Every structure is written in C-alpha cells, then in structure tokens.
Amino acid sequence: MTDAHEKTPAAGAPSDGHPPFLAHHFDSPRHQFDAGKLGMWVFIVTEVLFFGGLFCAYAVYRAIHPEIFVYAHQFLDKTLGALNTAVLIASSLSIAWAVRCAQCNQRRGLVACLAMTLILATVFLGVKYVEYKQKWEHGLLWASRFKAAELPVATEHAVAAPPGHDAPSPANPPRNVGIFFSIYFVMTGLHGIHVIAGMGVIAWVLVLAVKGRFSSQYYNPVDFTALYWHLVDLIWIYLFPLLYLIH
Amino acid sequence: MAEPAAAADNYLTHTRGFLSWALTLDHKRIAILYTVGIFGSFLLGGIFALLIRAELATPGPTIMGFPEKTASSAPPASGEAGASEPAPAVGESLPAPLATARGKDLYNHLFTLHGAVMIFLVIIPGIPAVLGNFVLPLMLGAKDVAFPRLNLASFYLWLFGAVFFIVTLHAGGLDTGWTFYTPYSTASDTAVVTAVTGAFILGFSSIFTGINFIVTIHKLRPPGMTWFKMPLFLWGLYATAIIQVLATPVLGITLLLLAAERTMGLGIFDPKYGGDPVLFQHFFWFYSHPAVYIMILPGMGIISEVVAVFSRKHIFGYRFIAFSSVAIALWGFLVWGHHMFVSGMSPLAAMVFSALTFSVSIPSAIKVFNWLATMYKGSIGLATPMCYALAFIFLFGIGGLTGLFLGTLSVDVHVTDTYFVVAHFHYVMFGGTMVAFLAGLHYWWPKITGRMFSDRWGQAACLIVFVGFNLTFFPQFILGSRGMPRRYYDYSRLLDLHPEFAHLHLMSTVGAFLMGVGLVIVLAYLLHSLWRGRPAPANPWGGATLEWRCASPPPYDNFSSPPPVGDPYDYSDFEYAGAERGFVRRAEAASP
Numbered sequence: 001m002t003d004a005h006e007k008t009p010a011a012g013a014p015s016d017g018h019p020p021f022l023a024h025h026f027d028s029p030r031h032q033f034d035a036g037k038l039g040m041w042v043f044i045v046t047e048v049l050f051f052g053g054l055f056c057a058y059a060v061y062r063a064i065h066p067e068i069f070v071y072a073h074q075f076l077d078k079t080l081g082a083l084n085t086a087v088l089i090a091s092s093l094s095i096a097w098a099v100r101c102a103q104c105n106q107r108r109g110l111v112a113c114l115a116m117t118l119i120l121a122t123v124f125l126g127v128k129y130v131e132y133k134q135k136w137e138h139g140l141l142w143a144s145r146f147k148a149a150e151l152p153v154a155t156e157h158a159v160a161a162p163p164g165h166d167a168p169s170p171a172n173p174p175r176n177v178g179i180f181f182s183i184y185f186v187m188t189g190l191h192g193i194h195v196i197a198g199m200g201v202i203a204w205v206l207v208l209a210v211k212g213r214f215s216s217q218y219y220n221p222v223d224f225t226a227l228y229w230h231l232v233d234l235i236w237i238y239l240f241p242l243l244y245l246i247h
Numbered sequence: 248m249a250e251p252a253a254a255a256d257n258y259l260t261h262t263r264g265f266l267s268w269a270l271t272l273d274h275k276r277i278a279i280l281y282t283v284g285i286f287g288s289f290l291l292g293g294i295f296a297l298l299i300r301a302e303l304a305t306p307g308p309t310i311m312g313f314p315e316k317t318a319s320s321a322p323p324a325s326g327e328a329g330a331s332e333p334a335p336a337v338g339e340s341l342p343a344p345l346a347t348a349r350g351k352d353l354y355n356h357l358f359t360l361h362g363a364v365m366i367f368l369v370i371i372p373g374i375p376a377v378l379g380n381f382v383l384p385l386m387l388g389a390k391d392v393a394f395p396r397l398n399l400a401s402f403y404l405w406l407f408g409a410v411f412f413i414v415t416l417h418a419g420g421l422d423t424g425w426t427f428y429t430p431y432s433t434a435s436d437t438a439v440v441t442a443v444t445g446a447f448i449l450g451f452s453s454i455f456t457g458i459n460f461i462v463t464i465h466k467l468r469p470p471g472m473t474w475f476k477m478p479l480f481l482w483g484l485y486a487t488a489i490i491q492v493l494a495t496p497v498l499g500i501t502l503l504l505l506a507a508e509r510t511m512g513l514g515i516f517d518p519k520y521g522g523d524p525v526l527f528q529h530f531f532w533f534y535s536h537p538a539v540y541i542m543i544l545p546g547m548g549i550i551s552e553v554v555a556v557f558s559r560k561h562i563f564g565y566r567f568i569a570f571s572s573v574a575i576a577l578w579g580f581l582v583w584g585h586h587m588f589v590s591g592m593s594p595l596a597a598m599v600f601s602a603l604t605f606s607v608s609i610p611s612a613i614k615v616f617n618w619l620a621t622m623y624k625g626s627i628g629l630a631t632p633m634c635y636a637l638a639f640i641f642l643f644g645i646g647g648l649t650g651l652f653l654g655t656l657s658v659d660v661h662v663t664d665t666y667f668v669v670a671h672f673h674y675v676m677f678g679g680t681m682v683a684f685l686a687g688l689h690y691w692w693p694k695i696t697g698r699m700f701s702d703r704w705g706q707a708a709c710l711i712v713f714v715g716f717n718l719t720f721f722p723q724f725i726l727g728s729r730g731m732p733r734r735y736y737d738y739s740r741l742l743d744l745h746p747e748f749a750h751l752h753l754m755s756t757v758g759a760f761l762m763g764v765g766l767v768i769v770l771a772y773l774l775h776s777l778w779r780g781r782p783a784p785a786n787p788w789g790g791a792t793l794e795w796r797c798a799s800p801p802p803y804d805n806f807s808s809p810p811p812v813g814d815p816y817d818y819s820d821f822e823y824a825g826a827e828r829g830f831v832r833r834a835e836a837a838s839p
Binding site: 023024025031034035036038039042043045046047049050051052053054056057060061064065068142143144145146175176178179182183186190 | 384389390391393394395397454457458459461462465466467492493494495496497499500501503504507511512513514515517520521522523526530533804
C-alpha cells in the first residue's frame with residue numbers, strides 16, 4: 001500500500017487541558033489520530049472488497065471468454081489510459097506532499113498541494129470524458145446497447161487466437177463482445193464516482209486548510225483523505241493494465 | 248419517558264427536546280433510536296408473517312385471493328397488507344377452488360417483504376445496533392464509541408434504507424423473495440430497484456457500525472483490559488464487525504450490478520449477452536452466508552454473558568469461546584456454496600463446500616458445550632434473561648444440527664426449497680438470534696431504562712414464546728422432509744398424497760399466533776415497567792462486567808474516570824444487598 005508518509009511524533013495534549021479539536025472520549029491528540037487512521041484503513045478494506053466483486057466478475061468472464069477480452073481491448077485508447085495513469089500518480093504525489101506540508105505547519109504549501117490534487121483529478125475526469133465520448137459515438141457500449149455492426153477497424157494487428165478459435169478480427173468478431181464493455185463501464189464508472197467523491201472531500205479539506213484549521217498538532221483529515229486518495233489511485237493502477245493492456 | 252424520581256442526572260434527562268434526541272451523538276441515545284426503529288420494523292415484519300400463516304391455515308385461499316367473483320364483490324379483503332399490485336388478468340381460467348392470480352401475487356409479496364424486512368431491517372442491525380451500541384462503550388469503561396458522528400450517520404442511513412422499503416410497499420411491492428435471484432429479479436415488474444437501493448443503503452449503515460466497533464475495541468479499551476480480559480460479548484461484536492466490514496461491500500456491488508442490469512441492461516447476469524445468472528448467486532451468498540453469522544455471533548456473545556452471570560460461576564473455556572467467535576467469522580466466508588448445491592456446481596466444488604460446511608459447525612459446538620460446562624454445578628437462577636438463554640441453547644441446537652442435514656449433499660438435494668429449509672433457518676434466526684436478543688434486552692433493560700420489569704410476567708411470556716415457536720416451526724421440519732415445497736400459496740393439490748399437510752400447516756399457524764401473543768405480552772410488561780417498574784439498582788443481576796459499575800440508567804458521560812478492570816467473570820466477591828435489591832462487591836461495601 002502507499003502509506004509512505006511519515007508522521008511526526010505527535011506531542012501530547014497541551015498543558016492547558018483539552019485542545020479544541022480533541023473529542024472528549026480520547027485521551028490525547030495522538031490517541032485520536034491513531035483511532036481515526038485505523039478507521040480509515042478499515043474503510044479502505046471495505047472499498048477493496050467493494051471493487052473485489054468487480055475484479056472477481058472480470059476474472060470469471062476473462063477466464064470463460066478470453067477471446068472477447070483479447071479482441072475488445074483494442075478499442076480502448078492506450079495513450080489516453082496511460083496519460084490518466086500518469087495524472088493520477090502525480091495527484092497521489094501532490095496529496096502526499098500536502099500531508100507533509102501540514103506536518104511542517106506550511107499552510108501555503110498545504111493549500112497549493114491540495115489545489116494541485118484537485119486540478120489533476122479534474123484533468124483525469126476530463127480525459128475520461130473524452131474516452132467515454134468516443135465509445136459513445138462508436139456504439140461501444142455495455143451489452144444491451146452494444147452495436148456490433150458499427151465496430152471500427154481495430155488499429156492493431158490481429159492478436160493470437162486462443163486454441164480452437166478463429167483469429168478474431170473486425171470481420172470476424174467473437175460473440176458477446178458487449179460483455180467486455182459492460183465490465184469496462186462498470187469498473188471505470190465506479191472508479192470515476194470514487195474520484196468525484198474524493199474531489200468533494202479534498203475540496204472540503206482545502207476549505208479548512210484555507211481557514212487555517214490544520215497544524216502539525218492536528219492534520220487528521222488531511223492524512224485520512226490522502227489515504228483514501230491513494231486507494232483511488234491504486235485501483236486505477238490495477239484497472240489500467242487489466243482493461244487496456246491485454247495480451 | 249416518565250421519570251418521577253429523576254433526582255440524579257442521567258443520559259435520559261441530561262438534555263431535553265426533540266433535537267437533543269434527533270442530533271444526539273451519545274451512543275446510548277442512538278441505541279434508543281435504533282430500538283424504536285427496529286421494534287417498528289419487527290412489528291411490520293411480524294404482521295406479514297401472521298398474514299402468511301393465516302393464509303396457510305387452510306389448503307386453498309384463506310384470507311387472500313378468492314376466486315374473482317368473490318373478490319370483486321368484497322375487494323378490501325386482500326388489500327389490508329398495503330401491497331398494491333396491478334389487477335390480474337381476469338381472463339385466466341383457473342380451477343374454481345384454487346388460487347387466483349391476485350392471491351398468488353399478494354402472497355409472493357408478503358413472504359418477500361417479510362424476509363426482506365426481518366433480515367435487512369431487524370436481525371442484521373438488531374443486536375449490534377441496539378444492545379451493542381448501548382453496552383459496548385460501557386463494557387469498555389469508555390465515554391463513547393470511537394466515532395460518535397459516524398454512529399449517528401449509521402442510524403440515519405438505517406432510517407433512509409427503511410424509508411426505501413416502505414416506498415417499495417407502495418410502489419408495486421416486491422415478489423422476488425428476499426434473495427433477489429436473477430434472472431427473475433431482472434424481469435419482475437415489481438419495485439426491485441427501490442428495494443435494492445434500500446438494501447444497498449442499509450449495507451452502508453452496517454459497514455459504518457462495523458468500522459466503529461472495530462476501532463472502538465482496538466483503541467478505547469481501558470488500561471489493564473487486555474484482549475483476554477474483554478467480556479465475551481465484545482469478542483462476539485468484534486467478530487461480527489469483521490464480517491460486516493469484509494462481506495457487506497460485496498453485497499453492495501452485487502445489488503449495484505443488479506440495479507444496473509435492470510435500469511440500463513448491463514448484461515453481466517444475462518445469458519443473452521454472455522453473462523451468467525449463477526454469478527449473482529455466488530456474489531449474493533458470498534455476503535449473505537457470512538451475514539448469517541452477523542446475525543448469530545452477537546447473540547452468542549449475549550448468551551455467554553447471561554449463562555455465566557445466572558450460573559454464578561466463571562465462564563468455562565473463555566479462550567475457546569473467544570477464538571471460536573473469530574473462527575466462525577473467518578470460516579463463514581468459505582461455505583457460501585452450500586446455498587447453491589442445486590444451482591449448477593461441479594461435484595468437486597459441491598463436495599468441498601459440503602466438507603467446509605461441516606467443519607464450521609465445530610466452533611459453534613465448542614460454544615454450546617462451554618455454556619453447558621459453565622452451568623454444570625453452577626447455582627442457576629431462572630430469571631427471565633436466563634430462561635431465554637436456555638431457550639436459545641435448545642433452539643440453536645436444533646437449528647444448528649438441522650444445518651448439518653442441509654450441508655449433506657444427498658439430503659440437501661432432497662429437501663432444497665422445502666419447508667425443511669424454512670424451519671431450519673427460523674430455528675437459527677428466530678430461535679437463535681431473536682431469542683438471544685430478547686435475552687440481552689431483558690438482561691440490560693434495567694441498565695438501559697433504570698427500571699425493573701416483572702420477572703414473573705417475563706418468565707411466563709418466555710414460556711409462551713418458546714412453546715409457540717416450536718409449535719410453529721417443528722411441524723415445518725416434518726412438512727419439508729415429506730416434500731412440502733416452500734413459497735406455496737395453495738397446497739390443496741398436494742393433499743391427495745399427503746393429507747397430513749393440512750393438520751401440520753394448521754398447527755404451524757396456531758403456533759405462530761401463540762408466539763405473537765407471547766411477544767405482545769413482552770412488549771406490554773416492558774412498556775409497563777417504564778412507568779410502573781421499581782427503580783433498578785446499579786447491578787441487579789450481579790454481573791462483573793464494567794457496565795454494571797455505573798448507575799442505572801448511566802450518567803451522560805458514563806464514567807468520570809476509567810473504572811478498575813478485573814476478571815469479567817469473577818463473581819466470588821459479590822453479595823446480594825437486600826436494601827438495594829441488587830448486588831454489591833463485598834470489598835467495596837466494607838471499605839467506604
């Protein structure tokens with residue numbers, strides 16, 4: 001996992017009693033931070049299992065119908081997919097940097113890094129929109145809306161066919177190609193929803209950062225949001241090769 | 248709530264007004280909110296159950312779906328359940344005394360909504376959200392759960408999900424069975440998407456409760472309470488929370504795919520497009536079998552507390568009971584295939600799932616034997632909570648053992664989709680979970696409300712529920728093993744071969760209404776105790792866990808300082824103080 005950022009050793013509660021951010025049922029800011037972090041990790045486990053169902057469906061259908069996946073993946077745009085991978089990895093860097101800024105009491109740096117993450121997330125969604133639009137125009141949609149007659153000519157050479165099958169080609173597509181696009185749209189769509197949710201949370205943290213709510217004593221929301229954002233990044237890092245880079 | 252003697256400040260009187268309840272972050276008040284909601288849902292699901300049993304009292308149409316002539320002259324006869332379904336095609340010509348389409352539809356709606364309401368709204372959240380929420384921080388000597396806002400959010404998600412179920416009732420009902428099996432659920436013209444959305448939201452409520460409990464148990468234990476000094480109820484809740492967190496997201500994605508299948512024709516479960524409807528069953532049971540343990544594990548935790556306290560004896564085999572909870576939680580993920588032995592599965596997979604199913608019964612048996620060993624030579628007091636605990640052990644024993652019948656491949660093929668299955672899971676879910684819930688509710692009622700209920704009425708009601716339950720469901724084992732299929736609205740055609748079915752069904756119906764009477768009595772004396780019950784002492788039963796160290800009802804922030812932690816099952820230094828009508832510790836009674 002990408003839990004790479006170090007924590008500065010949190011000081012205990014200030015001598016003047018309860019700091020305003022400390023909830024009454026925790027002993028110290030450190031206690032509160034640890035509890036929140038554990039909660040976020042457990043939530044990430046649930047997210048992994050949420051996507052796990054889809055990865056399982058992917059594995060089942062790819063095992064049963066390898067020819068569909070080998071044939072259909074050519075219609076995804078590898079260049080845009082690679083671009084989006086780079087964009088998301090850069091956004092993971094910028095939000096990790098934001099955590100570091102919060103730990104070092106660098107408010108301007110924190111605001112800049114969070115804003116940068118938001119911008120990169122917007123770029124990701126923009127690229128995704130372009131991709132979806134192309135699919136829409138070519139009728140490359142999920143199974144019941146898939147229009148096999150409008151298959152564009154694939155840009156790549158014919159790929160090796162699994163034993164016992166004719167080499168799939170635009171002239172001879174395998175049956176039920178639409179199931180690939182069902183899985184493609186569900187997985188990337190759900191990932192996209194997570195990106196949008198993450199952007200909402202980052203925007204909220206950004207507002208708090210502008211208001212100066214965070215310090216090296218208290219930056220829990222920044223840290224937990226970053227953890228969530230790394231998960232969103234990580235899921236894409238699995239989606240990209242599984243959907244775009246099939247051989 | 249009437250509080251005539253509200254001298255002491257407690258969580259019920261600390262603040263007043265509607266908003267102080269609606270926006271409360273106090274785990275105790277949130278537990279009360281859940282209690283009200285879950286009791287309402289239980290009432291709704293119970294009415295559905297009684298309507299089903301009333302319909303099955305006679306072989307043909309009994310209270311719903313008379314032949315069209317009668318129905319048109321007296322239409323409201325079947326409309327009372329609130330499930331409004333489109334009028335049936337009148338042109339269908341069915342044999343005269345047999346079912347009408349309208350009656351069949353209504354019956355399908357009723358058993359579906361009975362299952363969906365009872366499972367998603369009552370049994371799954373029941374014990375963790377009501378008793379767990381109230382007791383868990385108290386047992387830890389903590390002021391609250393780790394994330395109080397998340398806790399309130401869980402409740403509102405539960406409420407929101409429940410609203411979707413109510414909307415389902417009015418928007419065409421639901422007739423797929425609570426399992427939403429494809430392909431029928433993609434074709435049914437009832438409000439599947441609404442119901443699925445409700446279940447999806449309820450899933451998030453359950454996940455958030457699970458996250459909260461895991462973090463609370465990890466991070467808010469008081470100094471000195473190691474994992475093996477935790478009360479076993481907390482081990483039960485912890486194991487439950489693991490399942491909630493690991494299994495529920497899979498249900499979420501499954502229901503999402505089903506909704507996408509219906510609304511946009513995704514095709515993942517549709518063979519026409521190369522999809523596979525059986526994959527839905529795998530996904531669904533990957534959640535819903537572990538969910539069975541979400542239902543039963545906290546109940547087992549309650550029984551561990553109650554059996555030890557009312558036997559006045561240290562729990563036997565503490566570590567075995569604790570680890571068997573975790574073992575059930577993890578093992579429970581490997582057995583989902585036993586729901587699908589007849590759905591199309593390779594013989595090898597079926598054998599593996601069958602063997603795993605047998606092995607998951609080992610940790611359950613470990614618990615039962617340890618409870619019995621705890622009672623052995625104990626000084627057993629038969630107060631109401633203990634009566635329910637004994638009922639639990641008996642009923643869960645039957646429910647668990649008949650589970651082994653169903654895990655056996657050859658027997659399962661014979662009894663799949665018969666009343667044998669219905670009887671089995673009601674013995675586990677009602678005889679297990681709901682009876683344990685009643686045990687826990689009676690056990691902690693004095694702590695929650697500060698009032699004692701009438702023990703004599705409690706024992707009487709427990710007996711009525713116990714007899715009614717067995718009268719309802721034991722005949723169903725016989726019905727099922729002789730071939731009575733489940734989900735039949737009209738079984739008159741089966742009587743040629745099996746005339747005894749009519750008597751067995753009638754017995755079952757009588758039992759169901761008897762059980763209903765018992766539960767109404769429970770509700771009556773519990774409500775009565777709120778106004779007329781004598782004030783409860785801090786420790787009415789002599790429990791050694793930390794929740795009995797604070798006043799009844801507990802003060803607003805539970806403990807001013809973490810209470811001293813000891814062995815949660817050491818009853819040696821308690822004595823009954825007649826003046827307080829409760830238990831006190833000898834050492835502490837002497838020292839001040």
